[in-house]
Amino acid sequence: MSAPRFLIRGAQIGSGSATDILTQGNVIAAIGSGLDSAGAEIIDAHGLIALPGLVDLHTHLREPGYEQSETVLSGTQAAAIGGFTSVFAMANTNPVADTAGVVEQVLALGEAAGYATVRPIGAVTQGLEGMHLAELGAMASSRAQVRVFSDDGKCVSDPLLMRRALEYVKSFNGVIAQHAQEPRLTEDAQMSEGEVSARLGLAGWPAVAEEAIIARDVLLAEHVKSRLHVCHLSTAGSVEVIRWAKARGINVTAEVTPHHLLLSEDRAETYDARFKVNPPLRRREDVLALREALADGTIDIVATDHAPHPSESKECEWGAAAFGMIGLESALSVVQESMVETGLFTWDDVARVLSITPARIGGLASHGQMLAVGAPAEITLVDPHDRQVFTTDRLAGQSHNSPYLGIDLPGRVMWTIHQGYATVAGAKLIATDIIAAQAEEVRRG
Amino acid sequence: MTARVIMQTPDIHRVLTRIAHEILESNRGADNLVLLGIPTRGVTLARRLAAIFQTIVPGAAIPVGALDVTMYRDDLWQHPTRMSSPTDVPVSIEGSTVILVDDVLYSGRTVRAALDAMTDLGRPQIVRLAVLVDRGHRELPIRADFVGKNLPSAHDERINVRLAELDGEDVVTIDQAVSA
Amino acid sequence: MRHLLSTSELSRDAAIDLLDISEDMAAVADRENKKLPTLRGKTVVNLFFEDSTRTRISFEAAAKRLSADVINFSAKGSSVSKGESLKDTAQTLSAMGADAVVIRHGASGAPAVLAASGWIDAGIINAGDGTHEHPTQALLDAFTMRRRLHGAGSRGKGLDGVSVTIVGDIVHSRVARSNVWLLKTLGAEVRLVAPATLLPVAVHTWPVTVDYDLDHALGESAPDVIMMLRIQQERMNQAFFPNPREYSNVWGLSNARWIGLPATTLVMHPGPMNRGLEISSAAADSPQSTILEQVANGVSVRMATLYTVLTGNREVHA
Numbered sequence A: 001m002s003a004p005r006f007l008i009r010g011a012q013i014g015s016g017s018a019t020d021i022l023t024q025g026n027v028i029a030a031i032g033s034g035l036d037s038a039g040a041e042i043i044d045a046h047g048l049i050a051l052p053g054l055v056d057l058h059t060h061l062r063e064p065g066y067e068q069s070e071t072v073l074s075g076t077q078a079a080a081i082g083g084f085t086s087v088f089a090m091a092n093t094n095p096v097a098d099t100a101g102v103v104e105q106v107l108a109l110g111e112a113a114g115y116a117t118v119r120p121i122g123a124v125t126q127g128l129e130g131m132h133l134a135e136l137g138a139m140a141s142s143r144a145q146v147r148v149f150s151d152d153g154k155c156v157s158d159p160l161l162m163r164r165a166l167e168y169v170k171s172f173n174g175v176i177a178q179h180a181q182e183p184r185l186t187e188d189a190q191m192s193e194g195e196v197s198a199r200l201g202l203a204g205w206p207a208v209a210e211e212a213i214i215a216r217d218v219l220l221a222e223h224v225k226s227r228l229h230v231c232h233l234s235t236a237g238s239v240e241v242i243r244w245a246k247a248r249g250i251n252v253t254a255e256v257t258p259h260h261l262l263l264s265e266d267r268a269e270t271y272d273a274r275f276k277v278n279p280p281l282r283r284r285e286d287v288l289a290l291r292e293a294l295a296d297g298t299i300d301i302v303a304t305d306h307a308p309h310p311s312e313s314k315e316c317e318w319g320a321a322a323f324g325m326i327g328l329e330s331a332l333s334v335v336q337e338s339m340v341e342t343g344l345f346t347w348d349d350v351a352r353v354l355s356i357t358p359a360r361i362g363g364l365a366s367h368g369q370m371l372a373v374g375a376p377a378e379i380t381l382v383d384p385h386d387r388q389v390f391t392t393d394r395l396a397g398q399s400h401n402s403p404y405l406g407i408d409l410p411g412r413v414m415w416t417i418h419q420g421y422a423t424v425a426g427a428k429l430i431a432t433d434i435i436a437a438q439a440e441e442v443r444r445g
Numbered sequence B: 001m002t003a004r005v006i007m008q009t010p011d012i013h014r015v016l017t018r019i020a021h022e023i024l025e026s027n028r029g030a031d032n033l034v035l036l037g038i039p040t041r042g043v044t045l046a047r048r049l050a051a052i053f054q055t056i057v058p059g060a061a062i063p064v065g066a067l068d069v070t071m072y073r074d075d076l077w078q079h080p081t082r083m084s085s086p087t088d089v090p091v092s093i094e095g096s097t098v099i100l101v102d103d104v105l106y107s108g109r110t111v112r113a114a115l116d117a118m119t120d121l122g123r124p125q126i127v128r129l130a131v132l133v134d135r136g137h138r139e140l141p142i143r144a145d146f147v148g149k150n151l152p153s154a155h156d157e158r159i160n161v162r163l164a165e166l167d168g169e170d171v172v173t174i175d176q177a178v179s180a
Numbered sequence C: 001m002r003h004l005l006s007t008s009e010l011s012r013d014a015a016i017d018l019l020d021i022s023e024d025m026a027a028v029a030d031r032e033n034k035k036l037p038t039l040r041g042k043t044v045v046n047l048f049f050e051d052s053t054r055t056r057i058s059f060e061a062a063a064k065r066l067s068a069d070v071i072n073f074s075a076k077g078s079s080v081s082k083g084e085s086l087k088d089t090a091q092t093l094s095a096m097g098a099d100a101v102v103i104r105h106g107a108s109g110a111p112a113v114l115a116a117s118g119w120i121d122a123g124i125i126n127a128g129d130g131t132h133e134h135p136t137q138a139l140l141d142a143f144t145m146r147r148r149l150h151g152a153g154s155r156g157k158g159l160d161g162v163s164v165t166i167v168g169d170i171v172h173s174r175v176a177r178s179n180v181w182l183l184k185t186l187g188a189e190v191r192l193v194a195p196a197t198l199l200p201v202a203v204h205t206w207p208v209t210v211d212y213d214l215d216h217a218l219g220e221s222a223p224d225v226i227m228m229l230r231i232q233q234e235r236m237n238q239a240f241f242p243n244p245r246e247y248s249n250v251w252g253l254s255n256a257r258w259i260g261l262p263a264t265t266l267v268m269h270p271g272p273m274n275r276g277l278e279i280s281s282a283a284a285d286s287p288q289s290t291i292l293e294q295v296a297n298g299v300s301v302r303m304a305t306l307y308t309v310l311t312g313n314r315e316v317h318a
């Protein structure tokens, strides 16, 4: 029996009332008042909200291959500072995560770093080329135990290949996470097609390019009775398709990014490439429809699509810039701003969409549990009363391509506890060597 | 601001008539004369002078033109971008006697610009300068040949020339900036 | 005016001022000595990432007539084509002391990025960016219309009530965009005629009327101005229309359509023309055609633009 670790005093668990939480080893040992805290480090959490450690189902860690943008270490540091205790790492690395070897490497890098549980996502097709299935079974049975497969960045557009993938992953209860983008309809596309794109002279990305793929995929999932996850919904039409599919009993889950909940296409007006993202920012109506859908459960989760890029990929003309924005460090603040401050969400809802449901979709038993006695000590403490201009000081990853720099945002992650140890204390990241040592200790048991 | 009236219609007419006589005297008649006004009010004054010439020398049709100097100024970076005005010189000025006409002579920079602008149009035999008001404070070695009124003024004062054709009334005022 | 990036930024007064200054610049072109000393000591860089000899020469002539030093920086064969970024290029030009950068770029918004970047302090003039805008082309078009319609009395006037029909590849046309905003600002009534494939899907949000049928549009009422846009070769095989023959039959200014127009309707084309495709030779070479005037007027309008961007006290203007 390990000694008491942290006594968290006066935290409000989700939407509940304030209480104390005692952790011991890497579990929650007691919840209540008057807890025996002998030997425990005391965290004064009055006014803070306690959430189960956040889980991101959609992160680009860039390693191996693009270490100038992000590494597993720097990406999980960004995760920790944002309150995340687990991230699912997308497969579009170099080499692509399409073999057991690559996913095990990513898993090991995450374990060694120790800031968050890293669960690799396997590619659906070899090299993300949309031609041949990747070694899905080998990745599933590897030490990484891959359950989520995605060609994210690219769409599995071949309908037959998509059908086969949906069928094949049933044998190990996997899920295909689809990046819904009809490739022909989006050739050279730069931003959402509509009033703004027409004015700016940027090639348009029609909503139908997303919605048509989602419609096809939910019907395929129904036909083969498999499980589909739709990445980053961006349009009101996509919401309607998902709503219809769920009403029909189709086994589909859907995700939305923080940026699609807050930002709209008019941000492109200045051609500031920080706002260039795939799928693109949409109309204000779409933003509101996505919020409604997240509130009513049509959309299941929020995932960041954290996409780091070096500065030269953004400090250039729009057409030449890379798609994507970072999001781990700002996600909770943006969800608070768009969902909590607007009255659409309670903090229990935040826990649901940023921890509990993403862990369930990803098959991650060690995370996403309600804070209760016996639950793993994966805890995020957020100060909801903080409000300040978001600056690079808040970033812990390697890249600075955040769309929120200079924008006023509420909320701040004060503590992140992962596997029983703090990765963030008093809104400060704990040093790399200390975390690596703690993680090593946990692994040894 | 307090405005003091310096000249009104009769004063302006009187000094322009005097200037016309002086020009005719120095030129020994109306031959070869071209009047070039500097926009905007210099052009109006040049037209009035031409009309007065006709009353003095019946049948004398002295050509009147407009000479814009905007593109020749040396202070284009000290003020908001200036609007240009049309340059319209109806006759060749080659070998002629050009009378440059402006409302107020101050630093002399406008006249310097006008001399450059004129050089790009041709080579007159003689160039003379006629102004309604000379307020002093020259920054360049330039002087007027014909002056309606010498009006010593302070730097922070404004000389305001209003002419009926453009402004609906004839009046020259001196505006004294009142310090708070 | 710190930069000229889009005609949508121009107020009616600012646009008319530019056209009026252009008139004064045009007068200079008629005299023996065509040069003005205005921009002596200023450096204008023509930064052309796309080939456009016509536009570059026009800006070069304009800058030289105002006595500016001109540096032509063509991207072809330079470090730019070897992957140097816009940022590095801009910083290089800044170090060379450029006071204004005339930029032609294949990417929409590149001039706006340059203007907002802080990489360079120069005034930025958009000489055509991707499928976004080409403001000086629209200004010279408006200038040409105003001169033809109002003659010597142009000064101070807009284009109120003038009906302008623009025909062709609207969706990819920077000329069309700049013209739509500027003509609207000047009070003209704009009609766009094109197959739906060559119109933005959101064209209903523009201050224009739209017709898919050229004969119908011309039949309703003859416009004061008809502007034919160039059909780019690369559109031919992208399913925007079945083939050039069908396009020409339905949307070209053929002899028959041209003869049906009143003698007062001006025929415009930003050039270079595809004779026999979007415009017949008879129409292009007719007295109603302003195509050569457009070229001459281009220099005057660009002189006015350079003058307006390069002079003025920036603190006062900012």
Ligand SMILES: [Zn+2]
Pocket (backbone or CB within 6 Å): A152, A153, A154, A179, A231, A232, A278, A279, A305
């Ligand atoms: Zn994606």
